[in-house]
Amino acid sequence: MAFLVFGLAVLIFAFIVRRATTSIVRARSEKQRRCKSVYRIPQFERVIGYALYRTQVTAMKNKNAMEVNLQRYLDNGETWSAVMMGNTFFNTIDPRNVQEILGTKFEDFGTAERLAAFGPLLGKGIFTTDGNFWKTSRALVKPNFNRSQVADLEALESHIQQLFAKIPRDGSTFDLQKLFFQLTLDSATEFLFGESVHSLTSSEDSEQQRFEAAFDLAQAKLGIRYRRGKFIRFSDIFMPDYEFKTACKTVHEFVDKIVGKALERSHPKDAEKVIEEKDEVERYVFLKELAKATRDPQRLRDELLNILLAGRDTTASLLSSTFHVLVRRPDILEKLRKEVDELHGVKPNYDTLKSMKYLKYILNETLRLYPVVPTNARVAVKDTTLSHGGGPDRKSPVFIPKGQVVAYSVYCMHRRKDIYGEDALEFKPERWAPKPEGEESLRPAWGYLPFNGGPRVCVGQQFALTEASYAIVRLLQEFAVVEDRDGGPFVEQLSLTMVSANGVKVAVMPI
Ligand code: HEM
Structure with a gap:
């Protein structure tokens, strides 16, 4: 029994040391790259993030995970981080960040555990x-x-x-x-x-x-x-x-x-x-x-x-x-x-x-x-940055350390009123028609994916x-x-x- 308690204590200690070291390294790199911290959504505790995990599981069971996620974006803005089951997730529906993840900084991101998860079948x-x-x-x-x-x-x-x-x-x-x-x-x-x-x-x-x-x-x-x-x-x-x-x-x-x-x-x-x-x-x-x-x-x-x-x-x-x-x-x-x-x-x-x-x-x-494919994610394969979401005004670059999961929700991005207008939640095929001269046609670029x-x-x-x-x-x-x-x-x-x-x-x- 004493051995078990000792083992557990060692594990917890190692976990805390790792989190502390990561925070120090992250803060130093942030400074070097002129990045600012990303907004963290309010969480009762950010070590495990168990409450958020439970919310997520319940939403999946209730078949309303997309709506719950949309509300989270409405409450917290378009770029933020959250901790769930010990992992920090960087979340964004900012088309400029998404363009970097998938396009201009393509080499900095990978599909992570896809092969391990899908490999036995595919x-x-x-x-x-x-x-x-x-x-x-x-x-x-x-x-x-x-x-x-x-x-x-x-x-x-x-x-x-x-x-x-x-x-x-x-x-x-x-x-x-x-x-x-x-x-x-x-x-x-x-x-x-x-x-x-x-x-x-x-x-x-x-x-x-x-x-x-x-x-x-x-x-x-x-x-x-x-x-x-x-x-x-x-x-x-x-x-x-x-x-x-x-x-x-x-x-x-x-x-x-x-x-x-x-x-x-x-x-x-x-x-x-x-x-x-x-x-x-x-x-x-x-x-x-x-x-x-x-x-x-x-x-x-x-x-x-x-x-x-x-x-x-x-x-x-x-x-x-x-x-x-x-x-x-x-x-x-x-x-x-x-x-x-x-x-x-x-x-x-x-x-x-x-x-x-x-x-x-x-x-x-x-x-x-x-x-x-309503949500998607990538993992940073090296230390990198994304250009939007940092600092109190959320306009500064954000540091993304190697191994960081970066999730983007196409479902939520496609519902942004600043991209699609006040009627963004309505099903309106006509919005895609070219507008008469003088009016601006819809061109969502990386906001439509x-x-x-x-x-x-x-x-x-x-x-x-x-x-x-x-x-x-x-x-x-x-x-x-x-x-x-x-x-x-x-x-x-x-x-x-x-x-x-x-x-x-x-x-x-x-x-
Ligand atoms: C409405 C139908 C479809 C939608 C909305 C769709 C959407 C997508 C999306 C979002 C991805 C990116 C996945 C990722 O990298 O995380 C993807 C990749 C891919 N899709 Fe589709 N897809 C559709 C139909 C098809 C069809 C019919 C085929 C082939 C017959 C196909 C073949 C592929 C392949 C091979 C990839 C992987 C590309 C790569 O990683 O280089 N898709 N698709």
């Missing part, structure tokens, strides 16, 4: 790595997202038809959000693997359904793993999650088979087979192109899964939030219908979609008020906007009435992305 790829590995990944992946590839609407149409087939036409209630998640999985796997998992049509207990279930389960756990921060390695050793491990294994085996087949097909010695199968695999396949750059099966699997994770839920979330709004706002739906009717029932192509201005404003506005910015800006932005636009137009061409069967407000559900906790319950009537 391995090393564009989404999970930093530094040179990330650069190679980005160079490998980026060329595959040029215009001609994102515009393969024919492939998408076949999945849309399967989605239509699952929609009840007798006015009964169904969850559109669930179907959107299946649609985006089907189209993403077709684009990435060259074969869709057809989750909209595949039978229960098929290999495809098992993959979908395993991917969903493993992905759902990534958010929890990420929130464990530095403790993730510890918890992997002492509290291994066998369900997660099994799910990862199922996902890997499924993708490995597809990668194996692709490598076999594109084997230089197997030239005849390539010709033989060419008709079958006519359209653009991401994996096939990637296999020209690397034949490492692990690398191929990892990059595919990195992109599947980044691209699937995100687009489904955008589609769901858009319909969450559309069914509640007949005025907006009607205006959009008019634009869709101008196509006279003809399926849109890439250029038609691009020319649909009101649709674009709706998507902009959805991504503003319901950003798919649904797809992130800087060197790590989303590579799938055009792919996502094209897919979402196409799906919306096709749904409105197929169904005359789309009505709300939920009635409630948007309730957030946070994992890696934000979706509606209550789904999107609607009923439709065919044209």
